[in-house]
Amino acid sequence: MSVPVLSNGFYDVPPGKLATVVTHLEMRAPAPLRPGKAPDGVTLAPFPSPDLGWYRDLFTRVGGHDWLWFSRLKMTDADLTTILGDPKTEVFALVQNGQAEGLLELDFRAERACELAFFGVTSALIGTGAGRYMMNKAITRAWAQPIDRFHVHTCTLDHPGALSFYIRSGFIPYRQQIEIDDDPRLSGEFPKSAGPHVPVFT
Numbered sequence: 001m002s003v004p005v006l007s008n009g010f011y012d013v014p015p016g017k018l019a020t021v022v023t024h025l026e027m028r029a030p031a032p033l034r035p036g037k038a039p040d041g042v043t044l045a046p047f048p049s050p051d052l053g054w055y056r057d058l059f060t061r062v063g064g065h066d067w068l069w070f071s072r073l074k075m076t077d078a079d080l081t082t083i084l085g086d087p088k089t090e091v092f093a094l095v096q097n098g099q100a101e102g103l104l105e106l107d108f109r110a111e112r113a114c115e116l117a118f119f120g121v122t123s124a125l126i127g128t129g130a131g132r133y134m135m136n137k138a139i140t141r142a143w144a145q146p147i148d149r150f151h152v153h154t155c156t157l158d159h160p161g162a163l164s165f166y167i168r169s170g171f172i173p174y175r176q177q178i179e180i181d182d183d184p185r186l187s188g189e190f191p192k193s194a195g196p197h198v199p200v201f202t
Contacts, residue, residue: 013201014180015201018183022153022179023173024151025171025172027150042133044102044104045093046091046092048091049084052077062103062122063103066123070189073189086109090141091103096124101121102125103118105118106138114142116142119152139170155179
């Protein structure tokens with residue numbers, strides 16, 4: 001498949017749209033686990049076929065308002081249920097005091113591959129080591145299956161430390177793309193105050 005080549009220079013982003021640079025990363029063999037343990041009182045629990053309201057709440061608290069995660073919020077109930085109810089989709093949460101504060105979603109639907117579909121913690125657990133602990137669990141869980149590839153992608157809308165965190169965890173960048181999509185603050189998923197690090201263009 002040929003890849004279009006952009007000439008050097010600046011390109012206008014249409015009003016109402018977001019432009020972001022997406023970095024794709026992968027590991028082809030299990031990476032060494034980095035030292036880390038769960039913060040006191042935090043456990044990682046499976047949530048098979050989770051309730052949609054619970055899932056969307058956690059998804060939003062982890063990545064929505066701060067980092068403009070919106071892909072799952074645009075999905076219909078039927079489409080989201082198809083993904084989350086698939087036995088090859090595994091959803092876990094970091095739970096603290098009975099409240100879900102971290103999201104780990106593994107997608108095994110492609111043959112001999114696992115996608116780290118969503119990964120992150122709420123502001124309550126940032127800086128506690130919970131992310132490293134959860135990544136160790138993700139790597140162990142993914143490679144316990146007969147896969148040849150574990151992959152993830154992140155973008156410039158995400159937490160500024162996300163890309164370096166994935167690299168430190170053993171993922172290797174192999175591709176970059178530019179993605180343009182509707183700004184969720186203009187299409188109703190989020191208030192205009194969300195994602196303050198990204199300007200709104202109308």
